[in-house]
Amino acid sequence: MKHRGFVALFVAALALGGGDRLYGQAAGRLGPSNIFYSSVALQGFSAPGLADEGEYVNLGVGIDPFQTAGASCAFGLHWLFPFNPFNIAASRIGLSVDLTIGRFLQHPLNALFMRKVSLAPMVSLSGYIQPASAGSPMLLVTCQPLRFFSGDGYYSAAAVDIAFDAGLQYRGWGFRLFDFTYFIR
Amino acid sequence: MENVIKTGTGTKTMCLLFAVIALLFGAAPGPGAQDLSFSVSTWSFFEGAGGYRPADPGCYGEIGATVGLTPRIEADLGLIGSITPSPANTLFFNAGISYSIIGKRYIDSVEPTGLFSMLLTAGVMEGFHDVWQSGAPMSTSTHLYLKLTPFSVGSLYYGKRDRCFSVGVQYDIGASAWSLFTTIIASDIFLAKFGNSR
Numbered sequence: 001m002k003h004r005g006f007v008a009l010f011v012a013a014l015a016l017g018g019g020d021r022l023y024g025q026a027a028g029r030l031g032p033s034n035i036f037y038s039s040v041a042l043q044g045f046s047a048p049g050l051a052d053e054g055e056y057v058n059l060g061v062g063i064d065p066f067q068t069a070g071a072s073c074a075f076g077l078h079w080l081f082p083f084n085p086f087n088i089a090a091s092r093i094g095l096s097v098d099l100t101i102g103r104f105l106q107h108p109l110n111a112l113f114m115r116k117v118s119l120a121p122m123v124s125l126s127g128y129i130q131p132a133s134a135g136s137p138m139l140l141v142t143c144q145p146l147r148f149f150s151g152d153g154y155y156s157a158a159a160v161d162i163a164f165d166a167g168l169q170y171r172g173w174g175f176r177l178f179d180f181t182y183f184i185r
Numbered sequence: 186m187e188n189v190i191k192t193g194t195g196t197k198t199m200c201l202l203f204a205v206i207a208l209l210f211g212a213a214p215g216p217g218a219q220d221l222s223f224s225v226s227t228w229s230f231f232e233g234a235g236g237y238r239p240a241d242p243g244c245y246g247e248i249g250a251t252v253g254l255t256p257r258i259e260a261d262l263g264l265i266g267s268i269t270p271s272p273a274n275t276l277f278f279n280a281g282i283s284y285s286i287i288g289k290r291y292i293d294s295v296e297p298t299g300l301f302s303m304l305l306t307a308g309v310m311e312g313f314h315d316v317w318q319s320g321a322p323m324s325t326s327t328h329l330y331l332k333l334t335p336f337s338v339g340s341l342y343y344g345k346r347d348r349c350f351s352v353g354v355q356y357d358i359g360a361s362a363w364s365l366f367t368t369i370i371a372s373d374i375f376l377a378k379f380g381n382s383r
Contacts, residue, residue, distance in 0.1 A: 045270065084229050
């Protein structure tokens with residue numbers, strides 16, 4: 001336990017003190033230079049018995065300390081609450097591990113943007129609980145293929161969630177209309 | 186679901202209004218017509234008085250097209266569909282006319298517009314509910330709406346326009362009910378300009 005505590009402290013110190021120097025960027029790559037971020041997403045679910053119908057807002061904060069030209073791994077804390085219909089009592093809080101797979105400057109969707117953006121698809125694993133009620137924990141595997149980095153953050157649209165319950169049984173799916181991540185100091 | 190009042194009206198007046206807007210859209214390559222763009226947006230329908238909802242709870246998105254009729258007026262045609270929980274089980278055909286309040290939305294390809302504007306939109310939606318859900322008969326609804334877009338950044342001169350936090354009020358003719366809606370974010374991507382505009 002003591003050893004794990006020291007390891008955790010070391011990782012935290014490294015991330016806070018030198019995380020922004022850990023990344024390396026090959027020539028021609030675009031990637032973030034900060035490590036702390038906030039995020040906002042609008043999503044819904046088709047998972048009867050696990051998540052109610054309606055629209056959900058997902059607010060998050062996190063850290064993205066391990067950044068390379070090829071991949072990065074971020075950790076986030078999220079607050080997921082029903083926005084429409086509004087039901088704060090059904091809020092969930094959760095943790096996520098987000099794996100960005102590559103950053104590609106050359107991609108077929110460049111014509112949609114006024115300035116250079118890199119395509120940075122992501123796969124994420126997150127777990128949510130409902131503190132205010134005895135609702136079942138929810139695990140999400142999220143695929144964000146249409147995710148772009150523009151210098152100040154990531155912009156994603158049309159992402160898909162696969163929902164599982166605490167027993168890892170498939171319970172349904174979800175859809176994220178948009179998911180925006182902004183890097184902060 | 187039990188709070189949604191689904192009553193088909195099929196009023197000839199609303200169908201005529203829808204057709205007029207669609208014709209304006211189709212007649213775009215005229216002397217004042219300017220540009221064509223592709224649009225995507227989110228839609229959120231809120232509950233009105235007495236538990237009325239114009240559509241079942243869920244995520245909705247719209248794809249459509251916008252054609253500039255004059256430097257300040259544009260016509261929009263789009264298809265709004267449910268994404269969750271049942272994709273395309275609820276559909277709205279949407280037709281609207283928008284007026285750019287602060288500045289011109291598009292002048293021509295050589296004269297820049299202002300970067301920021303606001304839009305006021307009036308339109309009509311024809312809704313189709315329970316399109317494929319088994320056990321429930323499909324029903325229709327007709328809605329008139331007025332929408333204000335307070336933040337419109339960019340313009341088609343710059344190739345792209347983003348609109349956010351639009352708020353609107355809609356009136357369901359068949360249910361005689363009002364409710365609010367919002368489109369949190371929308372994007373317009375310039376596709377083409379017409380021959381009479383530079």
